Each structure stands twice: as C-alpha cells, then as structure tokens.
Amino acid sequence: MSYCVFCGKDLRKGGDFVKNTDGALLCKSCVSTASDIFVRKDTSVKGSLKAGDQPNKVNLKQIVRDYSPKKIFDALSEYVIGQETAKKVISLAVYNHYKILSMIDDSDVEFEKSNILLLGPTGSGKTLLARTLSKILRVPFAIGDCTSFTEAGYVGDDVENVLLTLLIDANYEVEEAQKGIVYLDEIDKKTKTSGNVSISRDVSGEGVQQSFLKLIEGTVANVPLAGGRKNPTSQQVVKMDTRHILFICGGAFVGLERIIAKRTRKGAFIGFNNDPQPIDKADYSLFHRAEAEDFMEYGFIPEFIGRLPVKVALNGLGKKEFKRILSEPKNAIVRQYAKLCELDGCELVFEECGLDRIVDIALEKKIGARGLRAVFERILRNDMFMLRENNRKQIVMTAEYVDRQMAHQEEDFMRELREAAGKAADKTSEPLSEKAMALEASAQKDAA
Numbered sequence: 497m498s499y500c501v502f503c504g505k506d507l508r509k510g511g512d513f514v515k516n517t518d519g520a521l522l523c524k525s526c527v528s529t530a531s532d533i534f535v536r537k538d539t540s541v542k543g544s545l546k547a548g549d550q551p552n553k554v555n556l557k558q559i560v561r562d563y564s565p566k567k568i569f570d571a572l573s574e575y576v577i578g579q580e581t582a583k584k585v586i587s588l589a590v591y592n593h594y595k596i597l598s599m600i601d602d603s604d605v606e607f608e609k610s611n612i613l614l615l616g617p618t619g620s621g622k623t624l625l626a627r628t629l630s631k632i633l634r635v636p637f638a639i640g641d642c643t644s645f646t647e648a649g650y651v652g653d654d655v656e657n658v659l660l661t662l663l664i665d666a667n668y669e670v671e672e673a674q675k676g677i678v679y680l681d682e683i684d685k686k687t688k689t690s691g692n693v694s695i696s697r698d699v700s701g702e703g704v705q706q707s708f709l710k711l712i713e714g715t716v717a718n719v720p721l722a723g724g725r726k727n728p729t730s731q732q733v734v735k736m737d738t739r740h741i742l743f744i745c746g747g748a749f750v751g752l753e754r755i756i757a758k759r760t761r762k763g764a765f766i767g768f769n770n771d772p773q774p775i776d777k778a779d780y781s782l783f784h785r786a787e788a789e790d791f792m793e794y795g796f797i798p799e800f801i802g803r804l805p806v807k808v809a810l811n812g813l814g815k816k817e818f819k820r821i822l823s824e825p826k827n828a829i830v831r832q833y834a835k836l837c838e839l840d841g842c843e844l845v846f847e848e849c850g851l852d853r854i855v856d857i858a859l860e861k862k863i864g865a866r867g868l869r870a871v872f873e874r875i876l877r878n879d880m881f882m883l884r885e886n887n888r889k890q891i892v893m894t895a896e897y898v899d900r901q902m903a904h905q906e907e908d909f910m911r912e913l914r915e916a917a918g919k920a921a922d923k924t925s926e927p928l929s930e931k932a933m934a935l936e937a938s939a940q941k942d943a944a
C-alpha cells in the first residue's frame with residue numbers, strides 16, 4: 497500500500513508520511529490537519545462548556561420526536577412577530593428535512609432537499625427566522641454574507657468559508673456540522689450582470705451562483721481551516737459533505753416587484769383605463785407571487801433557483817407589528833432595557849404614548865424593525881450613562897421624554913460636529929465638510 501489512508505494521496509510521488517505496524521500510511525498534511533483540529537476542538541470546547549457538560553450532539557430522531565411543524569411554528573412565534581405564512585412554510589420544510597435525515601438509512605425513497613429562499617424587505621425578520629430556527633432545534637448554524645463571496649480567482653472569500661463557520665459552531669465535529677443549517681444572506685447581490693440592467697451587479701455573480709449550486713445541491717467540499725482563500729499548497733483543508741445541510745437563502749430583492757408586476761399585468765385585461773400605474777413605492781405584497789421566471793429575469797441562473805424549491809415572502813412590517821416587536825418576543829427590547837435599569841435600581845416605566853413615538857421614529861428610518869433597537873439605545877443613552885451617579889429610581893418613558901431625549905441627542909451631535917469642524921480648521925486645510933460627513937457617517941453607523 498502506498499496511499500495515505502486519510503486523503504488517498506499517492507505517496508510514491510513523494511512526501512513525508514508515518515506508517516503503523518500494519519503498513520497503513522498517513523501523510524504529513526493529514527497528521528498536521530488532525531492535530532490542528534484536536535487543538536482547536538480542545539480550546540473551543542473548554543471555552544464554551546461548563547464542567548460536566550456534554551458537547552451538543554445533533555439528535556435527529558429526537559428533533560422529529562419532540563417537534564411537529566406546528567410546534568416549530570409556535571416556538572418560532574416566541575421570537576418572530578407576524579410573518580405567519582413564512583413561519584408556517586419554514587416549519588413544515590424544516591420538519592420534513594429532519595424527518596428525512598432521521599430515516600435516510602432505512603429508506604429507499606430518494607428525497608430532494610427542501611432548501612428555502614426567503615424574500616422580503618430589510619429588517620423584516622429573515623435572519624431572525626433562520627437564527628431562531630437553529631436555536632430551537634439546537635443544530636449547528638452559520639450565516640454567510642454573500643457580498644463577501646467571490647468566484648475562485650477573484651479577490652474575496654471562497655464560498656466554502658461559510659462551512660468553516662458551521663464547523664466551528666459544531667465544535668469541529670464534522671459529522672455534526674453536516675446536519676446543520678446554513679443561512680446565506682444577501683443572495684440577491686449575486687445575480688449575473690446581463691439579466692437586468694437597472695441595478696448594478698457584481699461581475700462575478702454568475703460564477704458565485706455556480707459555486708453555491710454545488711454546495712447547496714450536495715458536494716464534498718474542501719473547507720480551508722484558516723479561512724480566506726483556498727491555497728492548495730500550504731493550507732489545511734477538511735472535507736465536508738454538504739448533502740444533508742439545509743440551506744436557507746435570504747435577500748431583499750429590491751426591484752423584483754417591478755418584474756413581477758410587469759409579468760402579472762401582461763394580458764391581465766384589455767380595455768380602457770388599463771395604463772400601468774407607475775410603482776413609486778415598493779409593493780412587497782407582489783413578492784408572494786414571485787415565480788422562477790421572475791428570478792431568472794432578476795439575474796439568477798435557472799439551476800440555482802431550481803435548487804431552492806421552497807420560496808416564501810416576508811411582509812414589510814408596519815406600525816402594529818413594530819409595537820408588538822417592542823414588547824412581545826421572549827427577548828423583547830422593552831424587557832431587556834427594563835432589566836438593565838432594574839439591575840441599577842431604577843424602574844423603567846413605559847407609557848403607551850412613549851412606545852408609539854418610538855415606533856414612529858423607527859418607521860421613519862426605513863430599515864425595518866432593526867431600527868427599533870437603535871432608537872431605544874439613543875433615547876436611553878444619556879440617562880443610562882449617569883444612572884448610577886444620579887441614583888435615579890424611576891424613568892417614565894412618555895412621548896415627551898422620547899422627544900426630549902431625541903432632541904438632546906441632536907444637540908450633542910451638533911456640538912460634536914462643531915467641535916470636530918473647529919479642530920479640523922485649526923489643524924489642516926482639508927475641507928470641513930469632509931470631516932463633518934465622516935463624523936455623521938460614523939454616527940449613523942452607530943445608530944443603525
């Protein structure tokens with residue numbers, strides 16, 4: 497025998513190796529990869545587990561026994577407000593996925609994976625849904641941001657990097673990671689350039705779709721242990737089979753509604769008064785009617801869309817949902833801040849009008865429910881900063897309080913701006929506006 501028993505490399509062609517008494521060979525690269533995994537596993541297990549804890553194993557039979565689609569739905573609803581259709585579709589798809597996995601050995605029926613495509617405006621709960629799902633089912637979970645991925649040969653990350661994140665979440669247990677969930681965010685940024693010219697596209701979009709295609713469908717991927725780009729000569733790679741990984745893709749799909757509108761309006765009715773109305777406001781309700789052909793026109797290759805058989809649209813959230821999001825979820829913002837203040841001996845009291853005001857401000861930001869937390873943080877920033885010094889016993893959050901705090905923020909902000917501008921004038925001849933803009937940009941980033 498002259499092959500490495502691990503990777504199958506032909507050792508007659510050279511390379512260092514070790515041999516056991518039976519004559520089995522192990523190449524140097526596999527030895528070092530294995531040892532590296534042991535070291536990482538050791539540190540990550542020690543870091544995350546308390547004494548006596550067992551590392552979580554994914555127990556498929558238990559998932560299927562403990563959960564029905566309805567139970568998954570109910571568990572999701574503890575964190576995700578509204579989006580009933582999306583929650584229902586996802587619960588069923590995920591239940592089926594794990595049911596199939598749990599009996600895959602004793603079934604001769606071939607199943608296709610129910611990978612999911614989530615479409616909906618920013619801040620409507622796409623990432624939250626995927627994250628909550630993995631938390632409920634206690635399976636390894638990873639989020640990959642598609643904007644950072646590029647086709648091999650371009651500058652950027654290889655798509656396999658998301659599998660490394662998954663592997664780390666599974667404490668480097670490859671077997672466990674292979675039963676996990678991967679959420680690919682901003683999938684809509686990886687469309688090819690030719691399909692739709694109205695929105696600027698990444699040049700390598702189609703190449704990335706091709707790479708994802710293989711992952712999503714199921715392949716044995718080479719996962720670079722150090723992340724970044726694959727470098728076959730020096731990097732250690734782990735092989736991971738993606739056949740049983742559930743992929744959820746999400747995106748805001750800006751502009752897709754126009755494509756759907758165009759298609760559905762075509763031949764709708766002929767007569768007077770049927771001039772197409774210009775759509776000035778994105779109509780997300782049209783997302784529910786999206787078909788494969790719309791995605792193709794948007795810039796996806798048909799094979800890619802075909803690999804995501806479960807497509808579901810999320811609704812844009814309005815005032816009513818915003819208000820519920822503030823106080824209803826298990827980890828609701830209102831509860832979190834009340835607890836934080838309580839720990840410093842201060843009671844945080846919420847008046848209806850105060851919450852309404854917060855909702856209005858967050859809605860104006862147009863970044864979905866994501867804005868709620870930012871607004872909250874801004875309003876309470878000053879008082880929480882001085883809570884201990886002032887020994888304050890109560891804060892009552894009324895509309896006036898909210899307005900006053902927001903105004904304070906503006907004052908502070910303007911003063912900061914003026915000071916920065918003044919400093920800039922003293923020191924350099926750079927145009928002031930640039931400094932001010934940079935400051936504003938960083939403040940906005942803070943707020944978002």
Ligand SMILES: Nc1ncnc2c1ncn2[C@@H]1O[C@H](COP(=O)(O)OP(=O)(O)O)[C@@H](O)[C@H]1O
Nearest residue numbers: 575576577618619620621622623624821865866
């Ligand atoms: N439907 C929802 N129910 C509860 N909270 C939500 C919902 N949608 C968004 N949020 C809040 O807004 C934040 C951002 O939402 P996220 O899921 O990341 O949006 P996106 O759809 O852009 O992925 C979440 O962390 C959560 O706090």
Ligand SMILES: [Mg+2]
Nearest residue numbers: 622623624681
């Ligand atoms: Mg998201």
